[in-house]
Amino acid sequence: MTITQLYYVLAVAEHKNFTLAAEKCFVTQPTLSMQIQKLEEELDIQIFDRSKKPIQLTEIGEKIVEQARSIVNESDRIKDIVDQQKGYFGGDFKIGIIPTVMPTLLPMFLNNFVKKYPKINLIIEELTTDEIIKRLKNGQLDAAIAATPLEEDSIKEVVLYYEPFVGYFPENHPNYHKTEIEIDDLDLENVLLLQDGHCFRDGILNLCKNANQIRSNHFQIESGSFETLVKLADEGLGFTLLPYLHTLDLKEKDKLKLRHFKEPRPAREVSLIFPKKELKLHIIDALRSTISGVVKGAIAFHNVQIISPLQKK
Template sequence: MTLTELKYIVMLAEEKHFGRAAERSYVSQPTLSVAVKKLEEELGAAIFERSKSAVYITPIGTQIIAQAKRVLEQANMIKELASSGQNQLKGPLKVGAIFTIAPYLFPFMIPALQQITSGMPLIIEEDLTENLRPKLRNGELDAIIVALPFHEPDVVTQPIYEEEFVVLMQKGHAWAQLDEIQTDQLTTDNLLLLGKGHCFSEQVLEACPLINEAEFSDGRTIVNGSSLETIRYMVASGLGVTVLPKSAVTNIDRSLLDVRPFAQPAPRRTVALAWRASFPRPKAIEAVSQSIRDACKKLDL
């Protein structure tokens, strides 16, 4: 039994597809398949059930995979402990962030981090919260930047800043004559939001409870987009309006778009930094935390 084999079964359990698991493990599919089969034979237990179209985890496999994750986490801690004796601000730090934070925060955060650490490099990954969560737990990421609420055992979550939501509309839109927008106005135009899986859309709908398909008038509806940048282009074309975090409107084209705040109390989100409680580079975490705070000043948050 090797750590590599344990990593393969964890990847396969997450992806439930040999091809995708092999791709994430940077090996060929036959290599991963042979390794998984070899481990099952060594243990004398079937970890997975295989069919032509799907991979299922057996009951005993669920227990084995849970233990494998713990073993991998402990093994990763050994590497981190070894490196912690060195300069904590020297080696690369693996940081993840959700799609609605990364493109707007990092351009201001990275220069601040460089000043604090004199050059600590970051390995950055953008993804959904549900995908960043397991990567933080198994050591693929050292820290993640997410919106609250976020709860995970043995993970420290530090709120960093609050960010109000704003309304983005096409230049010349009737709402541009207003100083602020009421949440119930959103049902009177097409509302463009991110698609399923993005927590920001869920936060918008939660903060503006009047928004549901039944409330929209004159054929207006909710339109889903794949990214905030794509949604901005659709708004600029006149398809409708959208709600964005304030940081996402820092560099918009004011010749095409207008921004208005919500009436108080404006909907908002709290952004936090999360890391494993056992992570042995606290100085690196503090540097990232401080660089986010410094970036907020530039973003006027």
Template structure:
């Protein structure tokens, strides 16, 4: 039994196809198939049911795959130990960031990070929280930045900052005369929201404790805060923005911003990674750099954290 054979098994288990798995492992399909067959012969058991389309794991194959993940992770940890001992900070490092954080946070740290750690090959993906959790579990990304808490026992969370919600209230809106907003002022029926799949939408729904059907006579599916701002200025409702999103607004649009009374509702933004702690020295380097930079941009402590986890109606 070899680590390579176990990696091939994991690839086939994920893609449910020998050809696709071989492409991801950068070997020929016959080579991959032969190595898996050798492993099955050594174990005297079948890992895959090849008669099913797509290919499926046998009952014992499912248990083998779970153990194979642990073994492969532990083998990768050896490389981490060696790199840390050498003081080497480099190599591939895959980072996922949710869409409502990437545009505002990435410009704050990216240039400094690649300058400070030129030997790191940083690969960044914009992913939803659901995609992030899956890719962390599958080992396809090393670390992510997302709104927390996620209440996932397999995910480690380390807080980077707390980001308050800011109201964007046009002149003709019923709340435009208020100096500061109160959560009790909000009505979910006149708040423009991002499309489903964005955890910031769930933040706001949880804040308003409302999962009822919206009563506007139009439906909006947008992943853009800029779109929400433009529609708000057209008199179609107010919207809520994360604090960092407001920093790049022009002076005219900033006139429509309204803060909440303290403790202000806020989202918790964390660096997250799988409990296996792979590439922990790279994760630590990323967190420390962001910590140092973000303090000069955002410093809110008296806040009330709103969960990004979608809640059931009536709960």
């Protein structure tokens, strides 16, 4: 049994296709298939059910993949130990970012980071919080940027910034004429929300503490993007709440429709998160330092009330 064989098994388990797995491992399909077959012969079991399309893990195969993932992750840690000891800033670094943070934060820090650490190959994916937690736990991500706290024992959270919620009200809405708003000013029957699965949506529901009341007698509108929510609000279909950084890119005429909450302002906590056993801490610290350096000039709110992204039962 070799670590290379385990890498191949994990690739097939992920892609459910021998040809695609071989491409991802940069080997020929016959080579990959032969190594997996040798492992199966050595163990005297079948890891994959090749009769099904797509290929599926057998019952024992699922257990083997779980253990193989642990072994491969631990083997990768040996190189991480050496890199950290040498202070080497290089190699692949896999990071996930939630959709409501990615479009505003990534352009702010990516160019600076790449210029400062040209040998680090950032592999960035836009992922939901649930998918991020799953991948951090199984070793498919080195770190992530998400709304916190998440209350995960195996994951460490380092706060990057606090981002207030900002109301966006069309001219025909009563709150348009206010200078500041309060939570009680929100008409829950007309709030426009992101689709289920977005932690910013869950934050709004937690802020209002009335998730079961957010229904309309006429319609219920949910969207996958803030841009769509803003356009719907402009059409007089309701109002929405936006994260502060997103408001910076609005047109000047649209910024007139923004209303901040009275202090302490409800806000989300955005953190750099990573497994507590993560060894690439020098890269994580470099990432944290770069992001903090660019964000502190854009966000300077201190008197805030942190709204949890966790769904309330």
